[in-house]
Amino acid sequence: MPTLIVICGPTAAGKSDYAVQLAKDRNGEIISADSRQVYKGLDIGSGKITSKEMKGVPHHLLDVASPARIFTVAQYKKLADKAIATILKKGKTPIIVGGTGFYIDAVVFDQQLPEVPPNKALRKKLEKCSLAELQEQLQAMDPERYETIDIHNPVRLIRAIEIVETLGKVPAASRTSKYDIEWIYLDFPDEVLKQRIHDRLMKRMKKGMAKEVQDLHTHGLSWKRLEMLGLEYRFLALYLQQKISKTAPSTTLRADMLAQLETAIWQYAKRQRTWFKKYAK
RNA sequence: GCGUCGGUGGUAGAGCGGUCAAUUACAUCAGACUGUAAAUCUGACGCCUUCGGGCUACGAAGGUUCAAAUCCUUCCCGGCGCA
Numbered sequence: 370m371p372t373l374i375v376i377c378g379p380t381a382a383g384k385s386d387y388a389v390q391l392a393k394d395r396n397g398e399i400i401s402a403d404s405r406q407v408y409k410g411l412d413i414g415s416g417k418i419t420s421k422e423m424k425g426v427p428h429h430l431l432d433v434a435s436p437a438r439i440f441t442v443a444q445y446k447k448l449a450d451k452a453i454a455t456i457l458k459k460g461k462t463p464i465i466v467g468g469t470g471f472y473i474d475a476v477v478f479d480q481q482l483p484e485v486p487p488n489k490a491l492r493k494k495l496e497k498c499s500l501a502e503l504q505e506q507l508q509a510m511d512p513e514r515y516e517t518i519d520i521h522n523p524v525r526l527i528r529a530i531e532i533v534e535t536l537g538k539v540p541a542a543s544r545t546s547k548y549d550i551e552w553i554y555l556d557f558p559d560e561v562l563k564q565r566i567h568d569r570l571m572k573r574m575k576k577g578m579a580k581e582v583q584d585l586h587t588h589g590l591s592w593k594r595l596e597m598l599g600l601e602y603r604f605l606a607l608y609l610q611q612k613i614s615k616t617a618p619s620t621t622l623r624a625d626m627l628a629q630l631e632t633a634i635w636q637y638a639k640r641q642r643t644w645f646k647k648y649a650k
Numbered sequence: 651g652c653g654u655c656g657g658u659g660g661u662a663g664a665g666c667g668g669u670c671a672a673u674u675a676c677a678u679c680a681g682a683c684u685g686u687a688a689a690u691c692u693g694a695c696g697c698c699u700u701c702g703g704g705c706u707a708c709g710a711a712g713g714u715u716c717a718a719a720u721c722c723u724u725c726c727c728g729g730c731g732c733a
Binding site: 403404439441469484518522529532541543597639640 | 676677679680681682683684685686687688689690691692
């Protein structure tokens with residue numbers, strides 16, 4: 370089995386820099402596993418590596434999609450599989466680096482995602498249903514999947530129904546691996562990681578992150594879409610629209626927004642840790 | 651100084667005699683994750699517990715009552731109005 374190196378860990382743990390060094394040492398090429406860095410134009414806010422920082426190491430799966438449209442895991446998996454094959458053919462080692470656990474899972478465990486693309490019309494219709502209605506529908510259509518799904522999560526229920534609509538039922542998930550995986554987990558103690566998140570945020574603001582978001586909007590990305598992108602894009606978008614609510618009368622809107630964003634990033638880092646704990650076993 | 655409104659759990663903010671350890675939101679902690687995944691969702695959240703319950707709590711001290719976060723008195727602190 371070919372060897373695959375996976376570098377994961379919470380945001381701000383220093384994965385990108387570490388990966389470049391490792392790629393040089395191990396004759397590797399990097400495959401990003403980041404659900405926001407796949408988009409063109411999301412640079413400062415997503416912490417995308419610059420070509421200078423790449424130090425000549427090839428990076429795959431960056432800037433492969435337009436932020437105007439939703440990019441999905443399925444697309445990611447296809448492109449990543451292809452990149453891995455290309456790298457292996459060159460006799461080099463693929464190094465997957467990123468913080469999006471779901472993306473890593475999909476390629477590393479070769480998840481067979483049901484061949485059912487998102488159905489916009491159906492989703493729009495289902496979004497109007499109450500949680501209970503969605504539950505009833507899925508239970509009637511696919512009782513097996515109903516047993517395993519998180520029945521409180523409308524997003525999951527809708528996707529399940531969407532799959533059942535065309536496949537009749539949701540196929541059982543499979544988790545295998547075609548690779549010999551070398552796991553590398555990067556992290557810091559809470560206080561250190563928090564500090565790193567803070568410092569990095571300040572640096573991004575100085576680099577013109579607010580302008581980046583504003584430009585994305587003036588070039589056609591709706592505020593709603595930017596809000597959906599989460600974290601820096603979400604909070605900057607809210608800030609630029611003056612939709613941030615001040616939590617203390619003495620602070621400025623900007624300071625309040627940064628505080629809220631920092632909290633959100635920390636919460637995200639912890640969700641990432643929760644995901645990656647699985648790999649430790 | 652007088653008048654007035656208010657002081658509730660980490661924060662904001664409900665409750666206004668019993669059903670209140672106290673609605674809710676946020677934060678915090680833990681967890682889930684089959685095409686939105688930086689998204690979406692779940693649980694815990696005073697202390698102790700043999701999980702029945704016990705103890706300490708709503709600015710402080712007294713009081714009324716079978717019973718007070720809720721009523722009364724005084725005091726302390728903050729906002730506003732008049733001085």
